[in-house]
Amino acid sequence: MTKHVRHNRSRKAEPADLYRWLIVCAGALAVFDAAWHLQPGRFDPGLLVLAALAALTSLYLAIPVPRFDTNITVSDTFIFLALLLYGKESAVLLGAVEGIFAGLRASKSKRPVTILFNAAAVACSVWMTGHAMRAAFGEPVDLLNRSWSVVVTAVSAMALVQYATHTWLVAIGLAIKTGQSLWQAWRRNYLWSSITYFVGAATASAIVWLNATVGLYALAVALPTIVILYFTYANYLEDIRATAAQAELAERRRAEQAEQHVRELNRYIAELEQTTRALEESREHFRYVAFHDVLTGLANRALFAEHVRLAIERARRHADQTFAILFLDLDRFKYINDCLGHAIGDKLLIATARRLESCVRQVDTVARFGGDEFAILLDRVTDANEAVRVAERIQEALSVPFQLDRHEAFVTASIGIAFGRNGEYIEPDEIIRDADIAMYRAKEGGRARYELFDKEMHSRAVSRLRLENDLRRALAKREFCLHYQPIINLQTGRLAGFEALARWQHPERGLVSPVEFIPVAEETGLIIHIGRWMMQEACRQMDAWHRQSPVNRQLTLSVNLSGKQLTQADLLDQIEAILNETGLSARALRLEITETVVMENADSAAAAFERLRKMGVRLSIDDFGTGYSSLGYLHRFPFDTLKIDRSFVGSIGRSDENLEIVHTITKLAHNLGMEVVAEGVEREEQAILLRSLSCHYGQGFLFSKPLDCAQATQFIELVSSGEQKPFFSLPPTAEETNGVDIPFIM
CATH class of the missing domain: 1.10.1760.20 (Arp2/3 complex 21 kDa subunit ARPC3)
Incomplete structure (x- = not known):
């Protein structure tokens, strides 16, 4: 060595x-x-x-x-x-x-x-x-x-x-x-x-x-200089040695402290081992807590997913081993929770869990995912009808009122059902997702009902998600544009104004209908950004038309206002800022609000409408007759205009019943001092009948389809120059014939 x-x-x-x-x-x-x-x-x-x-x-x-x-x-x-x-x-x-x-x-x-x-x-x-x-x-x-x-x-x-x-x-x-x-x-x-x-x-x-x-x-100078340098540096190094000695002393002290810490650590380790033994004794309890809902005692999402995984494996190995997933969401639970308190809400969830357990077999699994969402695994079912019968049994069980302390509560549930067959699903989240999609379809259909999942539902859900993502990108890339549909004075046949309509120029799909993207924008809140841009752009364009000719200054602009916009605290400040920025007169702006939006936001809407009225902005109730049609709110809110929905206008001349409805709405508006606009006018016959009923304005394909900015500008020029042919024949009014009824000339 x-x-x-x-x-x-x-x-x-x-x-x-x-x-x-x-x-x-x-x-x-x-x-x-x-x-x-x-x-x-x-x-x-x-x-x-x-x-x-x-x-x-x-x-x-x-x-x-x-x-x-x-x-x-x-x-x-x-x-x-x-x-x-x-x-x-x-x-x-x-x-x-x-x-x-x-x-x-x-x-x-x-x-x-x-x-x-x-x-x-x-x-x-x-x-x-x-x-x-x-x-x-x-x-x-x-x-x-x-x-x-x-x-x-x-x-x-x-x-x-x-x-x-x-x-x-x-x-x-x-x-x-x-x-x-x-x-x-x-x-x-x-x-x-x-x-x-x-x-x-x-x-x-x-x-x-x-x-x-x-x-x-x-050399005589060098010697003392060098000596001075030498002793100076020697003293410096002596200080370093002293410092090193102090550092070594401190190191020894730290070593002693470390030994003390080791002794204390050993004592802590002994205590920890004792605690560990106690934890091991309660391991089963912790396992239960990890896989069960603390409030209801039901399986939680993790345990439920594991049971579903086992069911998927059985169905893959044996073609006759099928199963079903029921996804439940309690309707109006939030309302009960807010009114009666969280303690009562928790008791309601516990009672609901017990009723759900009573509706299934021992081999089935009931789980709570959180909030008011529950899921049920029906294992080894023969067909979809068996899952439907369980859903109906659950609906019947929940229809009995719950007695919670001194309160009585009624709840219903929207249920989505997904059926698992051989090899159809690989992961538990896939079938749980499909049952969730079916549940939301049940809610959209009116709640307190069930829906069976099909592939079309998933396609619609994916398409909706893609549409939402495209909608967000469209805002950033400015893919929206405005079209303007003319509003015609039925008494004079002249152009009275335009209604601004949002259009989406999708880079791949082309022009997307508002019927498709507006509901998604409403649900996601994107309608707030779209509505603000729409109002600003429309006001800017209308002001430009006003400046082109003095004749155009009589034109009005109608812009739709959504329920989301109406709930914004700074909505009125936004409108005022847009009018100041664009220079458009407040009298030229008409805000259109549907009956449903007004009634859902009645308290906040009243104060907002009054301030808008003071600003000079006109208000129009849109799609009258399709919502609440409450006479009370016509008195309560300061509306200037009432718009008759196209569903009534489209059949007048063919249905005496709808003609009477339109006549009644028009007479009601006259008695309240409101102007009337008829939507969906597509035939000359409709325009003449509406004029005979003293309906002030009309809009529809008879006059023009919605036009882009350039087409609308050309339309204004044609109307102003007289080159535009009459939209319909203008028979004499009753005043012009001294009350004698003269047949219309078609």
Whole structure:
């Protein structure tokens, strides 16, 4: 074993010694070159004194560096002095002498190769420094005759080159010897020593300057200066040693504290093991809590999904093993929760869970997903009819009122049913998703009912999601545009205004009908952004038409207002800002609101309508007759116009019943001082009948389809110039015939 270690050490020493001998050869060449080119006049007693001082300081005045196997001397100052006073050749020889004495001091084994390597490294670095100085700044002995900027630059360069070449030559040898990387060896052992080189160069240049200016002999000045530097740095390193001792003391204290912490940690570990044993005893309880709903005790979503996964696996292996998923959502549960409180709501959920369990078999699984959502796994059912019978049984069970403390509550449920067959589903989330889709379809169909999932439902859900995503992108990419449908004065046949209608120019599908995207925009809240843009763009365009001709200033603009917009707190400020920005008169703007929107937001709508009326904006009740048709709100709200829905207008002339309805609505509006607009006028016969009933305005395909901006502008020009043919025959009114009824001329 010892032989093996020694063999390894010898193998590492061989390349290190080879490198040292290479440097020794290079140093010998540098010394030979210096001796060959040394001018006799440069060799004087002063140089000998410098050599003696350098040797003595290297041998006796070395300062050990704490935590590093190295020493610091001030002999570099004498080398720099020799370079500045006597030139490169003298400095190389002095450096070789200083290196020998430094090697004698530093080498513990006193091996010749180590001593010679140290001297050669100094000689090589001084030789490189001298050549660099001569190439860049000329002869070093003439340096102080240059400008101060050149002197400072040259001294800094001299210190830097000497520092870099000397430390890297030594670091390479150390790296080879220790097996460290070159960078690691240099950074750890020599990076910090740069200050001694720069201080030595600065001191040497100062001494040379004093010698040249004051006239004192250089060595007389150098000795006290160097002594001062030496003792200053010695004190500095002594402070470092004291600091290191304090750090070691602190380290011992930290070690003692660590031992104390270990003892405390052992005590904590013992307590933790005791706690762990207690937790292991209640593992089954925690398992139950992890897979069950805390409130109702039913399975939670995770356990339900696992049961569904097992059912899917059974159905995949056996074609006759089918199953069904029922997804339930309680209707109006939020209303009960808000009115009676969360405590009563929780009791209702618990009671609902018990009734659901009573409607299924032991092999089935009932779960609560959260809130008022429940799911049921019907395992091993024969066909869809069996799942339907369970859904009907649940509806019947929930129809019985719940007695909750002193309160009685009625709830119904919307149920979606998805049927699992062989290989149809792979993951539990897929069939749960489909049952959820069917449940929402049941809610859309009127609630308190059930729906069976089919592929078309999923396609519709995917299409709706895609439409919603496209709708969001359409807002960002400005894919919406406005079309304008003319509104005609039925009494004069003249253009009275336009209704602004939003259109979506889809990049792939083309023009998308508002019937398709407006409901999605309403549900997602995007209608707020669409409505704001629509009102701003329409008002801007109508103002532009007003400015084209004085005749056009009589035109009005009708814009639809959604329920989402009506609930916005800053709606009125938005409208006022749009009117101010576009310059459109408030009297030219008509806001159309449907009956349903008004009744659903009656309280907030009343104050908003009153402020709009004060602003001068006109209000129109849209699609009258299709919603609540309440006479009370016609008195309560300040409407100016009543619009008859197209479902009544479309059949007048063919159905006496609808004609009477339109006549009644028109008469009611007249009695309330409101104007009447008929929608969906498509035949001349309808226009003539509406005129005979004193209906003020009409709009529909008889007059024009909705037009884009350019077409609407052209339409206005045709009407203004008289080139537009009459939309229908205008028979005399009763006043014009003194009350005599004259047949219409078709």
